[in-house]
Every structure is written in structure tokens, then in C-alpha cells.
Amino acid sequence: MSKSGRVFITGYGIITSIGKNAEENLQSLVDQRHGYGDIDILKTAHSHDLRCCEIKITDEELRRLSGGTGSGLTRTTLLGLTALREAVHHAGLSAQDLTKSGLLSSTTTGGIREFEHDFFNILDLERHGDFEQFADTAIPGDHSERLASQVGIHNYVATLSTACSSAANAIMQGAALIRSGRLECALCGGSEALSKFTINGFNALMILDNEHCRPFDATRRGLNLGEGAAYLVLESEARVERLKKKPLAVLAGAGNANDAYHPTASSPDGTGALKAMRLALSHGGVDAADVNYVNAHGTATENNDLSEGTGLKRLFADNLPPFNSTKPYTGHTLAAAGSIEAVYSILALQHGMVWPSLNFNTPIPELGIRPVTKLERNMSIRNVLSNSFGFGGNTSSLLISAV
Amino acid sequence: MPQTLDELKQELKQELIKQLNLDEVLPPDFNENTPLFGEGLGLDSIDSLELVVLLDRNYGIKLKDPKEGRQIFQSIRTMAEYIHANRPQA
């Protein structure tokens, strides 16, 4: 356990295709209602052959929902702002608190959706128009600065981008900054909007399923893309005690490792996954035997689920705790997945529930493991592992524990 | 006149060099039977995806499952034979 005090989670905010706040997300999970469907808002040639977990809220509506003001707010920023405001409110942070807090956000695509939409206009300096507000919002670092400006955070603003493990790393680094004494309060997470760039990139890698994804199933064929955002509010133990706050959970541990196997594929023996999970557990001083639930990365690609499943078996041997992938509900939200699934992990802990891993029928022959397939209630959940693995071999795992 | 198998093999070799930047990597004894993946040229799964696209763009053949590529892309010869047998008639 850390000598410098624990890092508490005192609030969260989330928006996905299954709900625009935590309460709606929870209800959807309990009702087993997923967000997989037609692509309506984003204009893409693939709306005929692919489905995604798109958030059925237009950018204009998101502006109203998030209270975003001014220009240059991309959909990624607006989604992030919606979730961030909920987190701020949930944790009871005042404007004064925010000026002293840090923001660590993450995204893989940033404002690429707007950039691709007005590509030729933006690159022709003779042309002028509304699109100019999005000329320089493509890069990931932009959205964090906008978010910080919209909610009034100035002390510390950083952006991470490690593909699908991004938000988990943002949470991990926020906790590190708190333990080091640099910050007392950090808002950490990620945001991702759907884009043609991502849809076509993943399609070119041939890892999309044109049906609803089936994590950990023998017949799985790939992932579904989704969009969304989520943030955790992390506060130091000293601050929580001083302000007599009631924390929701503890960010007990975090592990970051690299598979070092291939630019876009995970190693078949789950090396990176295993290392990240072990690091998170040892960091938190928790034994594998005390883990009550694992929210797997579970993208339903042939490669990930086999690799991650192998890592799970190596870590837990015959005592594999209940596990699922929540990606059939939300789609793979790329950078935001780490924080969205951290919120789900906290909800599981708070409500003693594990939701079924949808579309599972037959175990992967090499593994023989089965995720949870019906709603489990009244569970005693004290320790949750949440995995997020990305391109570039980035493997991260968060350990979230009851207070 | 439809393309002969030999002409196709020559064309494929040039296409591969161009598409996969193989200029400085081709071993001197490279021939139509040199294994493209693993030992031999050492191409990997990303190259395999490039070849799937090449099959589609240049020869109108769509592979649904990338795993089919393993057999087809073993060598220039196997690629040429597959294309020759499966390309849509002009």
C-alpha cells in the first residue's frame, strides 16, 4: 500500500450510447439494453454494411446538454464536457476547487471527425467559413485545453493517447500526481466520437464485426465501434478527510505494461495482459484470490479475447472470478473505454451487481472460460479489476476497491 | 489477349515491391517460390492486409476472411495461380 495515503474516487460522469449519465447507464445495464444499431448521425458510406453504438444525440443537442460555449467545440469535446460536468457535480467540486484541480483527459481521434468533414476547405487557406473553427482541433491535446477552459481548470492540464488503454492511463497518472503531492484533486478519463477515420481504419485492419459482437465466444469475429466519454474524480486521502467527504471507492492500484509483440496484435500467451493485472494487484496489495469481478477489455476480436483470456487463466488459474465484457452494450469506445469501464466497475461495486456479457454461447476452445451470462445481484464485490489494452502493445489494468 | 501466368507473376512482383516498399529488402535469389511470410521475405500480418487490398483493387477479388490469405499469399506463384483462377472475367 502506498505510504502517501490512498487515492479516493469521489465522483464520476459518463455518457455512452446506453445513457447520457450514470443513472441511465446503470438502468440500461440492468435491463440489458445495448446501444448497437444503425449509424444515423455520422454520414458514412458504411452505414449500409456496418452498425455501431452511436449516441443518438446531435452535436447541437450535445452543446445544450453540456452547456458548452463558444466555437471550436468538437463532438469529442462536447461528449467529454457532458461527462465532466456530471463528474464535477457528483463530487461536489466548487469553482474554487476546480482552479486548484488537474485534468488528465485522453482521446485517439480528437477532432478528426470535424477535420475529415471539412478536409478540403480547411486545407485551402483561400476558403473561409464556419469550418475554420475546426482547423486546428483535430489533435488530441486540443480537447483537454477546451475542457479545462470550459470548466475552469488551470492548475494542471495533460492529454494522453495510448489507443484503447488511454483513459486507464489517464486515471493512473492522475493518481500518481496525487500520491506525489503535485495535485490534491484530479479529473481523469477520456472521450471519443465516432468518425469515418476510425471506422475505415478498423475496417482496413479487418477487425470489425458487421454483426453484434460476441466477446469471449468461439464464433466471435471482431469488434463494434462506439462513442462516449467518462471521467473519475480522484482526491487525496488528506483532502477527503479534511473536507469530511464520503468517498465512493478507492483507486487501489494500477498497472501499465507493454506486450511488445506486434503493432496491432496482442501476444497469444497474454504476456502484457498478465503483467498489467499483476502490477495493479501488487500495487494495491491485493491477492488475485480477493478479486470479485473482472471487467475485461473483451473487444471480441479473435486476437484480444484469446490473449486476454489466456492472461486471465494464467493469473487466476482455477479461481477465475466472475468476468464480463461490457462492450456489447457500448461498443468499443477506444480511448474512453478505460474510464467508461472504470465507472461500470464502480457501479458494480456500489450495487453488488455483475451484468451479463451479451451474445456469449460457446467458450473459446483453447480456454474453456465462461463470462457471466445472466444478471447477478447481491454480490459482495470488494475488489474489481478493469482491463484496457491498445495498439502499440499498451496494456493497462486498474484495481478499484471498496472503501 | 488475356494475361499469361508468367506475365501475371512479373506484374505481381513489381506490385509487391511498390506496395510494400521491398526495394532494399529483396534477397538476391528471390523467385516465384520464395516464401513471402515467415522465413524468406519475412512479411507480417499488416502486409497480409495490404495484399488483401491489392487483390481487390487490382484484380477485383474480395476476400471476406483475412485468414484465407495465408494459403494464397505463400509465394508469388501461389498468388498468381489464385488470381489467374479467380479473377472476374473482363
Place this chain on the structure above:
Amino acid sequence: MQGKAHIYINGTACISPQRTFDGFALNDPVNYTSNVLTCVTPDFKAYLPAAQLRRLGRMLRVGLTTSIICLRNSGVTAPDGIITATGYGFLEDTERFLREIIERKERQLTPTHFMQGTYNALAGIVGLSLHCTGYNNTYVSKGYALGSALDDAIIQIRDAAELNLLVGAYDEAVSVQYKSVARDGHFKKEQIDSLKLFEHQTQGSLQGEGAAFFLLSGIQTAQTICRLTGHYGLFQPSADELKNELESFLSSHNTSLAELDLWIAGFSGDVDRDQNLRALAEGTLSSIPQARFKHLTGEYCTADGFALWLGANIVKSQSVPASIMTPPSRTPGRIKKVLIVNHYLDRNYNFFLLDRPKS
């Protein structure tokens, strides 16, 4: 609270618009006349096998080669972790993929440019090349990208001094980036000689690029170049805040102004955006010998990487390249402490304090 380990820079390397890959004398600096400064590169074949080279775009080659040179200099072959930093990443690959998407109407696309355009591509490739399964992260905080990466590395090393962490920063000068920021006046409208950047009191800077890598550790070795005594980042400070924070920063490291032998100033050449830094230069730091570098590198999000590389080598070699001094006559003699104050667009400010370690 944090552990107390010192932070040492035990290896460093830089590829930039000057010949810096094999030395730092910066003699005969290269002059650019198009307002765009691009890297002077070594023969990559001397560092990377052909099989790997064929896969990599230009900047990935630059980044990977820089990391290799840094590791060679440090004598460390297996770092414990890799952290990279970039503002705009590999935007050229992203642009190529976008063009293909549009031109081919989203059909028959190949994944290479999509993958090479990801922001953590370099960290992934370095990790893969070294078979490093340790910590791996990438920061993209625009002008604070390197700062964020260093914060991460420093926290880890303070708790575990024996760690060797490889930290690298890079950005690419490409047309798509130029155009995305042109409307915001990042770069000069008039074409100038880059070496005469500071003679033009006009708006805008020059577009630059580069990669710089550092091997950081809590243990001093025979390869140690200098100590990174302190680092601090500020977001959009006023002139007063900049002055006060600098004074706090120095005093928190028990360093008086009089002890500074040199300061490296990140003047960008943009007369408006340089205002706050100028106030500092004419006020608090007026009596300290001043060096500048963006006439050699141009401006980019991670230009502080070049400054850090430069400062570290100055401390190690005890010599200051003539091409960076302003004015040249103020070159200091013995150099023990070097301060770097860099800014990006007058938004992100970074202080670095470098020390000559006791041998």
C-alpha cells in the same frame, strides 16, 4: 509523500534541422529560407535494419533512430519503461489516410497509414524493437507534452531510483500542420532567413521539427550528462505570474539568480507571443547570459526537447555553441547551473533547471 531520488540525464540524443545527431557544436548552422525547417538526418541504414525501415514513415525513422542513439550514449540496452511526447503526432500519415478515404469513397483501404498515424506509434515501435514489456505511455498535451512525460518519469524515479526510463519528444513539420494553424497566425507571412529570425520583429514564428530522447535515472553513472534538478509547467500565466512562479521555482530548488550561469530562452520570434518572455528577460533574468535556439529549430510543440538536449550537453561539455548566444559576447565561463524557460504560443511555459552533478 514522494521519495527523494535525484533525477539524472544519463543519455541524450537529438535529430533536428541542424546537424545534431552526432554532436552538439552547432558550428556552421543551416539557414532555411522557406519558413519551414526540416531535419538533417543520418543514414538510417546505419541504425535500422532494412526490414524495419521499409515499414516506417520519415518521422518514425527519425524518432526510432534518435532513441537508438540515446540508448547507445547511455550504455543502457534495456530501459525499464518508455514514455513519448508529441503535439501533432504523425499528421502526415493521418492526412494520407484521410485522402485515401475521400478519394476511394471509403472502399479498398490499406491500414498502414492509419496505424502509423497513431500518436503512440513511436512508443510502440521502440518498445517492440527493444522487447521492452515495461511501462509505456504517450502524452499529447500540445506545448506541455514533454512536460507531462517528464512529470510521469520523475514521479516514478523519485520512488524507485534504480529505474532507467527512456523519454522522447518529437513533432513533424508537414504541410497539413502548417495549414491547420496558418489562420491562427502561428507562422510568419513574410519569408525570412531562419538564422535572422530575431531580427524580424513581426508576428509569427517558423515551422520546425525534431526528435529528442533522454535516458533518465535516479542513479548517477559514468555516462551521466547532468542532473535534472527541477521542472515545472505553467498554463497561460500573466507576466506577473510568470515572474513569481519562476522565483518560487528557483527558491524551491535552493537556487539564487546569481547562481545561474546561463539561461536558454524559448523565444519563438513572434513579437506578440514573445512579450511575456521578453518581460522576464528584461526584468528578472536581465543579468544572466542568455541563449536562444528557435532560429536553429523553428517552433513546434516539443521544441523544449531540443532545449533540454542543448542545456544538458552544455553542462556536460562546459562549452556553449556560439550560434546560440545573444549577444555572443556574453558567453559564460564555468557552467554549473543552466535554466531553460520555454513557451509554446504564450500558452504553455516550462522551466527546467539543470545542474552539474558532483563527480
